[in-house]
Amino acid sequence: MVSNQSLLDRSHHSVWHPCTQMKQHETLPLVPIRSGHGVWLEDFEGKRYLDGVSSWWVNLFGHNNSRxxxxxxxxxxxxxxxxxxxxxxxxxxxxxxxxxxxxxxxxxxxxxxxxxxxxxxxxxxxxxxxxxxxxxxxxxxxxxxxxxxxxxxxxxxxxxxxxxxxxxxxxxxxxxxxxxxxxxxxxxxxxxxxxxxxxxxxxxxxxxxxxxxxxxxxxxxxxxxxxxxxxxxxxxxxxxxxxxxxxxxxxxxxxxxxxxxxxxxxxxxxxxxxxxxxxxxxxxxxxxxxxxxxxxxxxxxxxxxxxxxxxxxxxxxxxxxxxxxxxxxxxxxxxxxxDDVLNINRSKAAYLNQRLQVLDELPISHLRNTGMIWAFEVQTDNPGFQKSFYQAALQRGLLLRPVANTVYFMPPYVISEDEMDWMVMQTVEILHKETT
Incomplete structure (x- = not known):
């Protein structure tokens, strides 16, 4: 029977992962994924992760899309x-x-x-x-x-x-x-x-x-x-x-x-x-x-x-x-x-832009948006911010991969308003802990 740990061990011993210093995975475990549906990924123990980066910017209409x-x-x-x-x-x-x-x-x-x-x-x-x-x-x-x-x-x-x-x-x-x-x-x-x-x-x-x-x-x-x-x-x-x-x-x-x-x-x-x-x-x-x-x-x-x-x-x-x-x-x-995707996306972008106003109270700069991409810089002296934010997000069931101190959202287009609310809420809570 496949489990998170068994797949972790096998992957570590057989797969050379991309854009990765493999030694880091001695302390930063890989995330084994069993399945996906919509904006969510699920591991072998049933934990879910909202795919806020569209699996390296490729997934437009959700995992397991029937069409x-x-x-x-x-x-x-x-x-x-x-x-x-x-x-x-x-x-x-x-x-x-x-x-x-x-x-x-x-x-x-x-x-x-x-x-x-x-x-x-x-x-x-x-x-x-x-x-x-x-x-x-x-x-x-x-x-x-x-x-x-x-x-x-x-x-x-x-x-x-x-x-x-x-x-x-x-x-x-x-x-x-x-x-x-x-x-x-x-x-x-x-x-x-x-x-x-x-x-x-x-x-x-x-x-x-x-x-x-x-x-x-x-x-x-x-x-x-x-x-x-x-x-x-x-x-x-x-x-x-x-x-x-x-x-x-x-x-x-x-x-x-x-x-x-x-x-x-x-x-x-x-x-x-x-x-x-x-x-x-x-x-x-x-x-x-x-x-x-x-x-x-x-x-x-x-x-x-x-x-x-x-x-x-x-x-x-x-x-x-x-x-x-x-x-x-x-x-x-x-x-x-x-599905008139581009027009629907404009409505979703407007909604998320409104929800992201909550970030104004946090130490960030250059909050910006073009289409279905959002980004901002976090004002921090922590040289390990990128790694610590990524880990904190995973613990909360959120897949985000900052670039240095830039946090960005690039979710699948099928993300719902409730899912956007949850993504923003988790991000705010992480930033409160990472910047105070």
Missing amino acids: IKDAIRQQLDQLEHVILAGFTHQPVVELSEKLSSLTGLGHSFYASDGASATEIALKMSFHYWRNIGKPEKTQFISLQNGYHGETLGSLSVTDVALFKDTYANLLRGSIALPSPDWRLAETGETPEQYALRCASAAEAHIAAHHTEIAAFILEPLIQCATGMAMYHPAYLVRIRDICNRYEIHLITDEIAVGFGRTGTMFAVEQAAIKPDFICLSKGITGGYLPLSVVQTTDEIYAAFYDDNVARGFLHSHSYTGNALACSAALATLAIFEQ
Whole structure:
């Protein structure tokens, strides 16, 4: 019979867990999960945990969602997977068509995770310039405090020292431009003014180096992994114009912020721009199966369309366009359409914003919200705050993973008002104990 302790022991002896110093689990036990339903996870002893981070930002419509499960089951009876080189299938075609109707971009190239999507977009941009006779355009620029994954190419355009410094000798050099994160604005400067000032700084660099730059990659509206840094959409409007004028591709990494997280289906919609590449993953399947997509323009696609095989994009993954994952993604998109999700989310966001006013009495700063993401900084001198808050939340049945002293909420969209009330109440009680 499986128990919490038996699974803990077996996992510790056989699994190398991600983003983890494994030695910490000598004193910070893993959490064995037996099942999930809605926003709740349950361990083998019946203790429940509210999934306040959507299981690393992937789960949109709750655990054990019957509609997504039914779509996967139906597809499983027809076709689980087939090589996508030389073959095709109905779910991948329908999903590609659906995504194109939503983004306005053309062909879709598939992989299994967000970092791979970043790699694909970078390689496509580099190869495009080579194919059209501008091989000198090989450099990439990104934002300070940006995160795009941890494979070597994606890590090269990531600006998180903890992840990057160890592997510095393996990485391509890249330039990180000032982040438009409005917390960095000067006193009296509005988020929009600061965003435009950062865009001007970006233009100065681009103007001097544009003949060598292939693409500018950024996370639109929210830089998630470094503390939910939020910024004004005016930055995106200005950068789109700059990239157009200096012939530089704009790659928008919507891996974490796509599919409704910012309040619109895709964050770029709030700036009314269209990127040259968009990277999608995480919520695309509702959190049920691994899948990522890079979409690009017909113009870029056409530059690879040639009799010469070497001019084609020869990148590949064994599970590219997996039929089961595509069926989960189609079911996820159907829920958006059928349930009026974006409008319902706006009501839920308004409710939680009102409930979070109780935090005003606590030592926090920069309480902020975009769509279905909330964050604030806790004023504390405790260097172990991140770990102690996480542990205290787990003890209360709440899964939250602070980034340093930034506490954030990114729950599944199916969270109810009662569940939001409970999440806020637990957070307030934890903060009272952690800051007094």
